[in-house]
Amino acid sequence: MTNKCDVLVIGGGVIGTSVAYSLCKRNYSVMLLERSELASGTAGATDGYITYHTKKPGIHLDMGIQSGGMFDQLAYELHDAAGIDIEYEKNCGSIQVVDREEDYPYIASMVKEQHEQTRLDVAMYSIDELRKIEPALSPSLIGGLYCPTAGKVNPMKMVFAFAAAAKNLTCKIMENTEVTDLIIQNGRAIGVHTTAGSYYADYIVNAAGTWAGNLAKMAGLNIPIKPRRGQILVTETLAPIIKTTMQCARTTAIKLNPKMLETLPEKIIRMGTGFCIEQTADGTLLLGFTREFSGFDRDVTLEAIDYIAARAVKFIPALEDVNFIRSFSGLRPYTPDGLPVIGKVDEIEGFIMAAGHEGDGICLAPLTGEMVAEIISDTELSFPVENFSYKRFA
Amino acid sequence: MKDIIICRCEEVKLSEIEKAIEDGAETIDGVKRRTRAGMGLCQGKTCERLIAGIISEKTKKSISQIIVSTKRPPVRPVRLSLFKGEEDDE
Ligand SMILES: Cc1cc2nc3c(=O)[nH]c(=O)nc-3n(C[C@H](O)[C@H](O)[C@H](O)COP(=O)(O)OP(=O)(O)OC[C@H]3O[C@@H](n4cnc5c(N)ncnc54)[C@H](O)[C@@H]3O)c2cc1C
Ligand code: FES
Numbered sequence: 001m002t003n004k005c006d007v008l009v010i011g012g013g014v015i016g017t018s019v020a021y022s023l024c025k026r027n028y029s030v031m032l033l034e035r036s037e038l039a040s041g042t043a044g045a046t047d048g049y050i051t052y053h054t055k056k057p058g059i060h061l062d063m064g065i066q067s068g069g070m071f072d073q074l075a076y077e078l079h080d081a082a083g084i085d086i087e088y089e090k091n092c093g094s095i096q097v098v099d100r101e102e103d104y105p106y107i108a109s110m111v112k113e114q115h116e117q118t119r120l121d122v123a124m125y126s127i128d129e130l131r132k133i134e135p136a137l138s139p140s141l142i143g144g145l146y147c148p149t150a151g152k153v154n155p156m157k158m159v160f161a162f163a164a165a166a167k168n169l170t171c172k173i174m175e176n177t178e179v180t181d182l183i184i185q186n187g188r189a190i191g192v193h194t195t196a197g198s199y200y201a202d203y204i205v206n207a208a209g210t211w212a213g214n215l216a217k218m219a220g221l222n223i224p225i226k227p228r229r230g231q232i233l234v235t236e237t238l239a240p241i242i243k244t245t246m247q248c249a250r251t252t253a254i255k256l257n258p259k260m261l262e263t264l265p266e267k268i269i270r271m272g273t274g275f276c277i278e279q280t281a282d283g284t285l286l287l288g289f290t291r292e293f294s295g296f297d298r299d300v301t302l303e304a305i306d307y308i309a310a311r312a313v314k315f316i317p318a319l320e321d322v323n324f325i326r327s328f329s330g331l332r333p334y335t336p337d338g339l340p341v342i343g344k345v346d347e348i349e350g351f352i353m354a355a356g357h358e359g360d361g362i363c364l365a366p367l368t369g370e371m372v373a374e375i376i377s378d379t380e381l382s383f384p385v386e387n388f389s390y391k392r393f394a
Numbered sequence: 395m396k397d398i399i400i401c402r403c404e405e406v407k408l409s410e411i412e413k414a415i416e417d418g419a420e421t422i423d424g425v426k427r428r429t430r431a432g433m434g435l436c437q438g439k440t441c442e443r444l445i446a447g448i449i450s451e452k453t454k455k456s457i458s459q460i461i462v463s464t465k466r467p468p469v470r471p472v473r474l475s476l477f478k479g480e481e482d483d484e
Contacts, residue, residue: 038418038424038427164417234433282430300466305467306479309479310474310477310478310479313474320475321473323471325471326433326437327468
């Protein structure tokens with residue numbers, strides 16, 4: 001087997017496989033190196049929201065809208081190329097539910113800004129109006145924002161579909177292959193050492209998600225990506241009970257008014273909890289979430305289960321009699337400003353970053369893959385990359 | 395061999411498990427992520443050993459290398475209403 005190719009992609013998550021697929025469509029020979037198995041990282045322990053209103057107006061929201069708009073075509077393409085249905089549900093809609101009066105003004109003003117600054121179809125609704133869309137919501141809630149154009153997808157299927165489509169073109173997928181060091185010669189990254197031999201390429205893409213900071217260190221760079229854990233409970237299979245993806249508005253209200261934190265119990269601040277719920281194509285409900293800084297630990301904690309379960313029943317009373325059967329946690333690749341790190345690295349030629357998508361990696365994966373392929377092929381960029389430089393943290 | 399159902403909860407057939415292994419799955423988690431086998435109500439209590447056996451046969455790996463799934467709560471299904479949550483949610 002040859003150990004040389006055009007591009008080495010490090011990381012078999014949704015970003016790495018998307019990058020590999022975009023490159024293969026342009027005829028590059030690619031090797032994708034994954035230390036464990038495909039989707040064993042964060043992309044295998046996540047929700048599948050494709051939402052816009054959760055992103056800050058400006059580049060974040062613009063990127064979300066553009067990447068989200070690619071799913072329609074992508075779902076067809078991947079089904080064709082890999083025979084895998086990524087369970088993309090266009091326009092399933094998304095709701096951010098307000099359960100505390102004090103959160104309402106913040107959400108309402110954000111909605112106004114989003115609506116005025118973009119073409120985004122988003123507005124505030126009363127709880128009675130929301131219950132016409134989602135009858136399962138508790139009448140005791142206050143109201144919230146509704147964005148009818150939001151979608152959802154099965155992230156794990158996305159990873160396997162990107163990988164299979166890339167493999168059918170010009171990609172070799174190497175699992176159980178951990179990159180242990182970069183090979184740098186005269187300021188240029190020319191290859192990597194791994195637990196399964198050394199590989200060489202013209203370009204090396206760091207798509208190692210939460211762990212991308214460790215790989216950047218091998219290149220002598222300090223890129224502040226760190227793990228932010230999210231815990232999720234999975235219920236037994238149910239008949240369709242909700243069709244939108246939902247979240248509570250508290251996390252957003254706190255983001256917009258951090259002072260609010262002072263009024264919340266310590267436990268809740270530490271867990272960074274909010275609430276979210278999504279029904280998958282299989283009928284299970286995914287209940288979340290936490291946003292915690294607890295290192296690389298992927299345990300599920302009893303205090304989080306307690307919190308999430310109780311909040312689920314508060315928002316959707318019919319869940320009272322429902323069983324939860326499984327739990328998992330994933331590590332969002334957090335960056336200080338919530339934006340990913342994408343693009344070339346000045347210090348080391350041939351080394352390209354594509355990581356740090358925090359809570360938006362599923363939604364932003366299609367566009368990220370294209371941008372990296374455009375950078376490598378030196379063609380016109382579909383989205384400006386300047387804002388995603390690691391230099392902003394210097 | 396007949397295409398028997400290996401995971402009863404999720405109705406996953408032997409051929410689907412074999413296809414997942416051909417696609418690169420070498421662990422219980424790898425098969426689970428591709429097929430949903432083991433994700434059902436019993437959480438793999440019924441099918442996990444069977445799946446491990448199939449992987450072992452195809453890949454010549456030992457069972458201990460194959461069953462590496464971390465066990466997370468709950469041990470058996472638990473009703474959501476059993477949890478009380480935070481005081482601020484009263
Ligand atoms: C609870 C939760 C809910 C979320 N909900 C959503 C949502 O609804 N919508 C959304 O858009 N996003 C959501 N996200 C965020 C999204 O899941 C992530 O942004 C995304 O999965 C990151 O993908 P990735 O490919 O960058 O990382 P990963 O999937 O973690 O991939 C990185 C891979 O690199 C591998 N790796 C690491 N080091 C090495 C090495 N040295 N050598 C080789 N391989 C290596 C890892 O094993 C891993 O497989 C959520 C996240 C969590 C945790
Ligand atoms: S038989 Fe496979 S999960 Fe129950």
